Amino acid sequence: MSDAILTASVPAVRRDIGLKRRYAAERRFRLYGLAAITIGLVFLALLLTSVVRKGYTAFVQTEISLPVTFSEALVDPTNKRAEDPQILAKGKYDKVIREALAAQLGFDAKDLKSGKAADQLISPSARVELRDMVLADPSLVGKTIDVSLLAEGNIDSANKGQIDLSVPEARRKVKDQQLTWMQQLKDAGKLKFAFNTGLFVNGASSRPEAAGLGVAAIGSAVMMLIVLALSLPIGVAASIYLEEFAPKNKFTDLIEVNINNLAAVPSIVYGLLGLSVFVNFLGMPRSAAVVGGLVLTLMTLPTIIIATRASLKAVPPSIRSAALGLGASKMQMIFHHVLPLAMPGVLTGAIIGLAHALGETAPLLLIGMVAFVANYPVTPMDPSTALPVQIYMWANEAERAFVERTSGAIMVLLVFLILMNLGAVLLRRRFERRW
Amino acid sequence: MNFIRFSAAALVASVAFAGAAHARDQIQIAGSSTVLPYAKIVAEAFGEANSQFKTPVVESGGTGAGLKEFCKGVGPDTIDIANASRKIKDDELKACKDAGVTAISEIKIGYDGIVFATDASNKDFVLTDKDLYLALAAQVVVDGKLVDNTAKKWSDVNKDLPDEDIMAFVPGEKHGTREVFEQKVMDAGCKAAGAADVIKGLISDAKEAAAACHKLRKDRMAVDIDGDYTETLARIAANKTAVGVFGLSFYENNTDKLKVSTVNGVTPSVETIASGEYPVSRPLFFYVKNAHLGVIPGLKEYVEFFTSDDMIGPEGPLAEYGLVPAPDAEREQIRSDASAGKTL
Known part of the structure; x- marks a missing residue:
């Protein structure tokens, strides 16, 4: 009897499963996310308006x-x-x-x-x-x-x-x-x-009205080409070997730890390395875009290797098994199936690495590229500078007219970066495959 | 695959390229960022006036770094000229000699004035080295003892100065300007305040006694600026009553934003610095590797061009930018030493 009363009264009170609390938590979480994005956007807007406001007159x-x-x-x-x-x-x-x-x-x-x-x-x-x-x-x-x-x-x-x-x-x-x-x-x-x-x-000039970014833009472009031509194949080859062929042992673990460490090494260290290896030991010329390109290649490699390995890992094992099951060799499996599927990730990594390299000045300081160069480089062995270096040098000038030029140069560098990222998006679209 | 093959070839080619020794047809200069603007003006004018030579490449990076590169050895893969905002030190000279760089010409280009300036909205500031020492030293002498500096306002130091908080932006330790500031302002102020003798009595070691004179206070009244003068200018724009240390040329390019203060009653200008009336200045130099003269095309001509009166003279573009030209007789001496190839 008492049981019957109990069972009859229970359905009236719903069991508390914390629904309200959970909804509230979700709303709060969304708010946090919105706040984070707003903060990011506000800072971006502040940066852009200050650069554009100062620089458009350049x-x-x-x-x-x-x-x-x-x-x-x-x-x-x-x-x-x-x-x-x-x-x-x-x-x-x-x-x-x-x-x-x-x-x-x-x-x-x-x-x-x-x-x-x-x-x-x-x-x-x-x-x-x-x-x-x-x-x-x-x-x-x-x-x-x-x-x-x-x-x-x-x-x-x-x-x-x-x-x-x-x-x-x-x-x-x-x-x-x-x-x-x-x-x-x-x-x-x-x-x-x-x-x-x-x-x-x-080219560079001590007179603000005649100063330009020509030499710096050429230098940056040459360096980016060298970085792309060297670090992409080396990085991809290294990560394919490590991911698909290398035995998993203590030695490969050590290599992996080292690559991850290298990605976090301050870029000035690569400049020191470039100075002692390329300039002092191999006798390459100072201030040359080729040395800058090689130094930036070394700096970009770990980024590309890490990104490539991650995207190779993300290709489902079923693809590999299917290819091998149909009689493909291991190399055919990698180059016909795994690598094409991993390509969007590889390219993203490469572009991020390149964009990073494009904005570096610290490693270039030591190999003599933070310099006043007025003549256009004819070969990559001739002295040149880079876009961020030109920005840095103009920022330290005393003349008023260099203030707007500094901001103007920042805008040019930003356009360079936007074009590169746009390229990355387009390439990714083209290679994107779904399974 | 083709791509990989291509880039492997590119790598091999680039290394092979590098191995080949290459003759240089462009002068390479490195060193002081204080001398950089002057060297740039001369390099550009040199390239314009002599179409057979390329415009020299002028690196920035500091006197110490420049001299280090300069002293690496002789040959086209080493730089030809080092710009310096101070004289070469004995150990640097020794490093040079050890590396085979034995014949070095020292060429003085003129003098650089160091000025104290506030925001243009302030009233005129009249400073003496004694005031600066008493306001900025870490420790001052009170009743014959060294005690921590407690001055808070400029008027605490000298009642003629404004009743405003002490705040000074001073170049950081890595700047050559700091050394000049310490020697020409703090040490002189230390003597003028009568503190130098007392400190000598308290500290027996001569080096430590000197250091006690020019040690700056750390309680945010004297702020080290590790960046360039543009940073000091920005800090002054935010802190209207603060005093900043600038090079004369930087000040002369920003006279609408800055007001210069007199030191010991002398207004800094090209004239007062050249005559030695204004106390805070230093000579600027560049060092030439004589072994490269006649080897690197244009080097000899560049040195001649730089030391000509069209450049370092009182009517030249360097003086217009803010370099204090050396007196006539000294410039004559500089030119004759340079053409005779006088070495250190």
Whole structure:
């Protein structure tokens, strides 16, 4: 009887299985996840906005277009260019520019003080530009042509509003007279912004207006090619052997531990290794992209080996058994079935390793690639730098105009990285197989 | 498979390449990051003026590292010139000689001024080496005894200074600038404050006595900056009342953001440093491997180009960037020594 009452009353109270608590826990967990992603996104947005805000102006450049007269008296006073065209290299092109400015701005070209102030409107690189123009075409002597000349770095910064003009004149790089001239040129439509192609094609320069990423981009590209050509085959071969052929014993365990350790070694150590092996022992040249590529290859190998081994392990054993069961040799099984299936993982590992290598400066410091290199490298044995190195070097410059260039260079490096990662995604799509 | 075969061939080829000794047609320079901007200006102008030579490669990395590379030996796989913000040390010279680098020319390019500056929004700051010593030393002399420095505000040190917390950004120990700061400011201030003699009486060892003079306090009033001047500038922008240590050239490029303070009543400028009135400066050098002259194309011409008045003279681009040119007679001496190939 009492039993009957009990059984009748029990169904009314549901057994507590902690449903509410579990739902609450799940909601909390989702919130944590959302918070983690939000924090990540906020930092990414902060980084990107600060880089873009500071750097977007680096992609335009102030240019001053002037009618320039290559008068014979300044360019070739002895009139010997017919016999020796090289004499034109010694012309007084700074005076050519000064006279053009004097005519445009209306001051006396013989007035030294105004002349000096006016000289500082135009980049010193412009003289070289004019000289090269005349050397390439000696018939220009005596003619007047319109030329667009780079404005000096400080003038460029002032034109972009990056120099505080409210402070007293004595404490400014750009003087009042120069500001008046800038306004005068601007009103005449002679001073305007143009796309900064120099940023992409010029080599390093001590003048911000003429400094570019050309040599650094070539250096980085060459190094990435070397890293790809060496570390991918070596890494894949090593991991296939370790994963599929090598006996499992103490020795292979030791190798595995060592590879995992190497992946965590600070990159500067690879620089030391590169210096003593490639430069000092093998006698390779300093500052050369080939040495940088080899050092970065060593640095990237463990990453690729670890990623490849993991993706080889992830291929289901049934695939291997099926291939072997149908009479394939072990090598056929690996190259026809296992490796193609593991390829997306291998490529992801390779691209992550490459992207990592692209951003390294520390190992390059010791082999002499943190350097001022103005000439384009012709072979991989010639001196060059790398993109992150150029960013680092520009970040330490004193001139105001280098601040925006630093951020501009960071944007270029980011575009490089985005392209590489995009490539990885596309390759993965192409190789992706499901079972 | 083809890919693997190709890359194996590439590996072999690259090693074979490296084995082949190769002649160098480009000057290689390494060393001080203080000299780097000047060396870059000269290298670039040299490349532009002489189309038959390539622009020299200038590495950064510090005086010590540069001299170490320089002293590795003679031959095209070693660098030709080391930039230095201090004189070569005896042990470095010995290392050079041991490696066969016996003929070295020392070439002075001019002087570098070290200035103290605050954010541009501050009032004028008038410092003396004595004030700096009393504000920043780890220990000061009170009643004939060495006690920990307790000064909190600049006005505690000198009542003419503003009533603001002491905060100074000083180059870290790895910088050559730090040594100059210690010798020319802290040691001089130590003497001016009359502490040097007292310390000598307390500490018998001469080295330790000197160290006691220029040891900086560690209680966040004197902050070591291990980065470059750009970091100091950023720290000052965040800490408006703080004082930072800069190179003259860096200050001159940022005069709209910084206000320089006088030291012992002298405003730092190219003129006051050249005349020796402003106390905190140091000579800058580069060292040339004479065995490479005439072997590496352009090296001799580069040295001539660098020492010409068009570069290191008072009207040259280096002076415009902030290098303090050596006096006329000294520049003449530098040129004649360089062309005579005078060695250390």
